[in-house]
Amino acid sequence: MLKGILTLLVFQFIGECLAKLFTLKIPGAIIGMVFLLLFLILRKKSFHALDNSVFWLLRYLPLFILPSAVGIMTQFDTIANEALAILCSLVVGTFISLCFSAKLMDILISKKEQCHEH
Amino acid sequence: MNTEALLSYVSSTPLTWLILTISAYKVGVFVYEKMGKNALFQPMIIALLLILPVVIYAKIPFQTYFQSLHFLHFFLGPATVALALPLYKNIAYIKAYFVPITITLFVGGLFAILSAVGILYLFGASHATMLSMTTKSITTPIGIIVAQDIGAIVSLSIGFIAITGLLGVLFGNVVFKWLNIKSDAAKGFSLGLVAHALGTSSAVEISENAAAFAALAMGLSGVLTAILLPIAIHFL
Incomplete structure (x- = not known):
């Protein structure tokens, strides 16, 4: 478990340091995530302590999000003023995005499979 | 009995907000499971609905609440990795x-x-x-x-x-x-x-x-x- 947490912290640290060193616009934790992904691809397998730590962290993720989410208490005015715009944006935007992505990928996949048959 | 000292301790210690937040989340998980894990009853949303009235009623500025729980927020970095x-x-x-x-x-x-x-x-x-x-x-x-x-x-x-x-x-x-x-x-x-x-x-x-x-x-x-x-x- 500790080895897994340590791995995650070290990769985040490396990512944050690289972001600072090269004044990158990419968040350090994302650089750390990409490096961990590359590390796992090269290593060709994960290890038990990492699996455990990841399971634990992702299981309690909502608890880590809550402190920021409570900040919504400072935004009631914005939400009240722009309620209709926000509602339409979320409902219509999510609906058409889902239609668009699902249909696009479905067409691309069926084209690819037709190519294979011929 | 020094109620003033007690009140000032309770409102300033991170323990209060940590206990509130974790309990609210636990209630959220309980309700979510009782509701057959329906996506509409996300534990986080239920927890938020329980925490917000307390923090607002106690007139605690968001910054004070957030700083008390900063170490929970810290784990977002490792969680992203x-x-x-x-x-x-x-x-x-x-x-x-x-x-x-x-x-x-x-x-x-x-x-x-x-x-x-x-x-x-x-x-x-x-x-x-x-x-x-x-x-x-x-x-x-x-x-x-x-x-x-x-x-x-x-x-x-x-x-x-x-x-x-x-x-x-x-x-x-x-x-x-x-x-x-x-x-x-x-x-x-x-x-x-x-x-x-x-x-x-x-x-x-x-x-x-x-x-x-x-x-x-x-x-x-x-x-x-x-x-x-x-x-x-x-x-x-």
């Missing part, structure tokens, strides 16, 4: 449909951002709201980190992400039936791409294949948005 593991476990699926995945990832991901921000623009919404909407389709830990980075209002972004996830779950099966989507890969991938973690958990109910493609879409779009969005906004 941790997302490399589910992505790694599903990465072999990229080979099966490399071209469809790449095109849908870029075009569909861009469409999700532009459609939502475009509608806000038509309504004449504020710049801050539009900026906070850009992260709506990516998974929350990455969304929070990107929102901080681009100067969006983090709590608004979290709200938009959560509602997008719920809507994705509600619309999923309706859309797939209506548009006659045949491939489970396309169903899963679009759910993960548009509705991140909640979409992925509803893809689990379609099939194992759909779930893998949803996890893949969520991971890839999270990374890609985190890399490209700050750069794009920098140049706008």
